Amino acid sequence: MKRVKFEEKVKKYSDSGWAKIALCIVGIAAAYALTLIPDSENAFLSSILDFVRDKVSVSVFIGVAFAFFASKIATIRERRTEESLKTEADQQKIIHKYKNHKVKTDYDGGNFFDYDGVFMTLHSLANKGAEKNIAPQSDDVYSIEYENEKRDIDRFLNGDESSSVPYLTIASLNVYANRAFDTKLTIADNVNEAFKLPDFIIQNSRALLDAHKHSKKTNTTTIRLDDFERVDASTIKIHTKRTMYYHMLVTNRCMDYKLTDGMTLRDIYECNESISPINKSELGNQIGINGLVITKDGYLLIERRGLDKTTWKDKFAQPISLALKEKDLFYRDEKPAEIKDATVEDRFCKVIRDTLKNNFGLREGEDYDELRFSENFMGFARDLLEGGKPNFYFYVVVNYTAREFTEKLQKYAALTMEQANEINKTLPEGQKIKPLRTEKLQNVYYLVPWSQAKVNFYYEMNLEEGGGTLVPKRQFAPRFEESKDNPEAVCNLQKSVKKQCGQALLACLSYAEILNLKEKLNF
Template sequence: MNLRRNLKHFMYKIATNNIFSVLISVAVIVWIFFHGKGEDILDLTLFFALVLSFTLQLAEKMLAAAIKNWTEDERKLDSNYDKLVKRYVDDFIVYDNAEADAKALHNLHKLVKPNYGDKGEKIKTKYRFPVQLVALFHGTDMIIRDSSEMYEIPEALSAVSSELFEAHESSNSYNQLNIRVRDWGLTEQGFEIQTMRTTYFASLITNRAMDYPWSNGLTNRDVYQYGPFIESLAESKMSNHLGFNGFIKSSDGYIPFVKRNQIVSIGKCTYGDSIGASIKAKYALDSTTKELSKAGMEKAFVQEIKDELKIEPEYLENFNIKTGVIAAYRDFVEGGKPQLLIYAKTTLSKEQIEANFKTKLKEEILQKKRSSWDKELKELEDGSRILWIKTTELKELAIAPGLMMYKNKKLPMMPSASAAVVMLLWWMQERKDERD
C-alpha cells in the first residue's frame, strides 16, 4: 500500500515539474544514439534546443526552490533583532557575557555588535534579546485552568490567510490541534496557565508570519503588535500556541544541541536546544475528557523527548512538571508567543544517546522513504546532527540573540533558543546541585 502511494506521489511530482518533457527528450536522444537515423526524422538542432530549454526550466525551478527555502525565515520573521528590541518598551532579557571565553566573545563581536547601553556607549559584554522572561521557577507548582474553546483568527487575517500561508511554502506544514495560552502569571498558589485550543495552521498565519508583507504592504506586527508597549497574552489576537524548549543532561554531564533541518517552520539550519516543540494535544489531552492536566502536559514533554532525541521515558530521572519546568517566557520574534523551558536528566551517557539516536534515525529515514507523503512522520525530529557541550562549559559560551560562539565554532540560533541557554545558566546559578 505504501509503495503504491509513494509511486502516485512521485508520478504527481514528475507531472507537475516538467520532468516528463526532459525524460521523453532523453529517451529520444538514446534512440537516436543507438539507431543513428534521427536526422532523417527531425531537425536535431531544433530538438536539442528544446531539450536545453526544458532542462533550463527544470534547473530554474530547482534553484528557485532552494533560494526560497534559504530566505524563507527572514521573509516571514524579522531577523534584525536589534531593531526589534528597540521597537518595544519592556524589560527584555539582557545577558552579560562577562564570564565567556575571551576568544569566543571576541569572535562574537566580529559578527554581532553589542546592543545594550546608551547610544555610542555600548557595554561590550551585554546583549538584549527580543524575549521576555515571565518567571524563573524553583519547584513552583503549576495550576492549569483549561477550556475547550477554540481560537478564532481575526477577520483581517482571515482575509489574507492564503497570502500568509504562502510564507511557509518551503516548510513541512502539518496541521494539528495545539494548546493556546489565553493568559498566565504567578499567583500565591503557583504559576497559573489559562488554556484553550488552537491549530498549528492558525499559528503559521499569525505568530509565525509576523513580518510577512500582506498584498497591501502591512504585516501582522504592524497591525497587532506595533508597540511601543507589548500586549499581554489576554489582549493578544495571535494564535499563541504553547511551545517549549528543553535541555537534557546526560549521565556524564553533557547537553545535546541539535542542528535543525531545512523543512522546520522556523530556524532552518540553525542550532536548537536539546528539545524544541509545541505542546501537542494528541499527547497532552485526556483521551476521554479531552481536558488538559498537569499529568497530560508532563506526558507531552516526555513524548517529545522520545520523538526528538529517541530517549525512552524509563531513562529519564524522575522527570515531573514541578521540578522539570524551570521557566516561562515569551518570544517576540514570534509576536509574544508563550514558551516553557524544561530541564531533565537521563541515566544514559552521551555515547549511549548518540548511538541510540543514530540507530533510531536510520529506522525512521527508511520508514519516511516508504511513506514520503506522510507529513506527520517528518515532524518526529527537527534534525539529525548533535553537538555536545559539557554543562561546565556553558558559562564560557558567548551568547547573542541570533548567535552563540562555542570555542571557535559559530552556532547560529533563533533568539528563543539562545535565550533559553541564558535562562538555564541563571537557573543553575541559583541551584548549587546543578553548577558542576
C-alpha cells in the same frame, strides 16, 4: 512489502528536484551523443537524427532544461530565505522596537515573576576577537540606529552600568523563572470557547499561509494561552482555550511578512513600544513546549533544523520542541479526560516523557530520573519575534555520557527501522516502540560541551573542530551498529560548524543562566 517499498523509493527519488535536474543533464548529453552518430539508412533512426540535429528542436529542448534549472535554483533560494520573510531576521531591531520593556541581567532570591516581561540576556558569549569584527552597520553616525548598534556592541564587549559582565540581549521576555525549583501549576480551561482569527487575517489568510509553502505543515487543535496570573510565590495559574496550529502559522509565524500593500501583522497588531499583554493579544498564541537534554557529563544535545521546518530553518535548536496539543493535555487513552489542578503538572510532564520516548527512545526511570514539574520546569517566556508567543521551558538530564548517549540514539533508530514490528509483538501496551519517521531519522544532532555552547554577537554558535560530537544521522543506524567497535563511529567534529541559534534555544540557554543550572547540576 518489498514491492511497495521499491515503489515508494521510486516515487521519492522521481519527485526529487535534483533527480529531475540529473535527468535533464542526461537528456542533453544523450541528444548531443546522437548528433555524433553517422547517417543511417534506417528510416526510423534517420528521422530521430534529423529531429535532434534540427536547431529549433535542440533550442526548445535546451530552453526547457534551463527553465527547469532556473526554477529549481529559485526554489532553493526561496526555501533558504523563507524564514527571514516571515519574521524579522534582525533581533536587535525587534529589541529596540519594544524598548519599553526593561532589560534584566541579574537575578537573586526566589522565583521571578513580571506580568509584562523583561528582556532576557546571555552572559556566556563567544567574543574572542570580536573587537575586530563588530561595527555598526548603519552609515549614518548621527542616526538612532547607529547609536543603538554602538550601545549593543559595547554591552557585548564590556557590559554596562547594570552589569560589569558583558552580555547579549535576546528578543524574548522572561515572565516567570523557577529559581527556587518549587513551582506549582494550576489551570482554568475554557473548553466551550475557541479562538477566532481577526477579520483582517481571515481576508489575507491565503497569502499568509502561502508564506509557509516550503514548510511541512499539519493542522491540529492546540492550546492557546489566554492569560496567566501569579497565585502566590510558587504557584502560577494559566487560563486556556482552544486554537488551531494553522492559526499560529498565519499570525505569530508571519509577523513581518509583507502583504500586497506592504503592511505587516506587526504594523497592525503589535505596533507599539511594548508588546500587547497576553490577555489583549489578537494572535494565535498557542503554547509552545521547549527543552534542553543534557548528558550526565555536561553535554547539550543540539539539533540542526532542516529547511522544511516551519520554524528555525537551518538553525541550531533545542531537541524538545513542540506545540501543546489538545490531545496531549485533555485526552487520556484517546478519550476526553477532565483536567484538574492536581493533574495538570503531570500532563505537562507527560508531554515531555512522550517526546523523549518517541523521538529518542528514552524512558523515564531507566534513561533519566522521574520528571517533576517543580524540578524540571525552567520558566515561561514570550517570543517577540513571533509577536509575544508564549513558551514553556524544561530541562532533562539523561543517565548517559555523551558517547553512551550517541550509541543509545543509534541503537534506538536501528530498532525502529529494522525490528520494531517484531519486538512490539512481545511488548505490552504503553511500552511498544514507535517507528521513527523519515524526517526524524534525517535530523542532524550534535552533542556539545556546555562550556562551549556560547553565542556571538550575531546569535551564532560555532561548534569548533574537535570540540563537540556529531551524532551520525540515525538513518544510517544499521551500518553504525555493524561498525560500533570502530572508534571513529562516534567521533569529534572533523570541521567547525557555525549556525544561528533559534529563538527558543537562546531562551533555553538564558534560563539555564537565570536558574544557575550548571551549579545546581554540578557541571
